[in-house]
Amino acid sequence: MSKIIRILIVDDHPLMAEATLQTLEQIDFVQIVGIALTGKSCLEMVEFTKPDIVFLDFNLPDQYGDELAKIIKAAYPMIHLVIFTGIDIAHLYNHLIGIGVSAIISKESSGALIKSLITILLENHTILPIPTFHQMRVLRNEVEPTNLLDADEIKIMEMIVNSSTNEQIADVIRMSKRTIDNYIRKIYVKLGVTSRAQAVIKYNQLKHVFDVNLRL
Numbered sequence: 001m002s003k004i005i006r007i008l009i010v011d012d013h014p015l016m017a018e019a020t021l022q023t024l025e026q027i028d029f030v031q032i033v034g035i036a037l038t039g040k041s042c043l044e045m046v047e048f049t050k051p052d053i054v055f056l057d058f059n060l061p062d063q064y065g066d067e068l069a070k071i072i073k074a075a076y077p078m079i080h081l082v083i084f085t086g087i088d089i090a091h092l093y094n095h096l097i098g099i100g101v102s103a104i105i106s107k108e109s110s111g112a113l114i115k116s117l118i119t120i121l122l123e124n125h126t127i128l129p130i131p132t133f134h135q136m137r138v139l140r141n142e143v144e145p146t147n148l149l150d151a152d153e154i155k156i157m158e159m160i161v162n163s164s165t166n167e168q169i170a171d172v173i174r175m176s177k178r179t180i181d182n183y184i185r186k187i188y189v190k191l192g193v194t195s196r197a198q199a200v201i202k203y204n205q206l207k208h209v210f211d212v213n214l215r216l
Contacts, residue, residue, distance in 0.1 A: 005118060008051040009035045010042045010068070011084070012060050016107060020055060020084065023111045027118065039063030046072055051079060053102075053121065058085040059208065066096060073100040080121045090132065091209045102126055149203075149210055153187050156180065157203045160196065 007030055011017040017035045024030050033049040036042040039062045046054065054072065058065035069081050080102040083089070089096070089104065096104060103117055103126045117127055149157065152173075159169045166184065170177045188194060191202045203210075 003029065003122075004031050005029055005053060005122065006031050006033045006049065006051045007053045007055060007118075008033050008042070008045055008049060009055045010037075010039075010060070010065075011035070011055075011057040012037050013057075016057075016086075020107075023114055024055075026111060027115050030118065037061075039068050042068055043071060046076065046079070050076070053080045053082060053118065055082050055084045058083055058087065058089055064208065064211065066092070066099060066101075069096065069099045069101055082117065082121075087208065088205075089208065091206070093132070149187065149190060153183060153190070154210055156183055157187060157199070160184075161200050161203060 007024055009017050009020050009024070009032065011020065014037070017037070021032055021035060024032055033051050034045045036045050037060075039060045042054070042056070042060075045051075056065045056068060060068070065083055065085070069083070072079055072081060077100070081100065083096060083101055083104040084107055085104070086107040093104060102121055105113070105117060105127075109117075113127075120127055155173070156169055159172065164172070166177055166180050170180045173180070175183075184199075188199060191199055191206075193199045193202050
């Protein structure tokens, strides 16, 4: 391949960013134009370097990857954005595709897969894990309703995560304890759990999903 592909790596974990750099540098037609550790530095480096592809971590200290993706695609629609993540964001696939993200891959992906992805992106195609491909015919345009919490439920779950009792939650939110009890039962149903401990674990696992949906 004669054309050099310019890639920007965006990851707030220096060791992971360095590992990604080493993987990409093994591809002879790739040039790494920089590593950004925050969303702010990402936008500055995109403007300065004009990369062909951005490998974008979803969780950054100052912004989520989908927020950055919207900004970048609005200004530079030809840039390919690859969400490169270590967490499960399958619930957000439709949302990210709608923004214009070109691919979503795991940080555990092999060097061979990453090289194949870059080559395929240059042909204006993408790749998907086979299980995801098989599920696409049943995916909806938004996060599954059973996994959605509204703003009040999220506020209650944040207090539960911080070890507040139902009585303390009721005092802060100015609701009766019975009302809070009903809210929590509804939250358990939405999260598919049966206990407070399970709810905390599930909420923390899906917190990025709830944060995104509050912005939609």
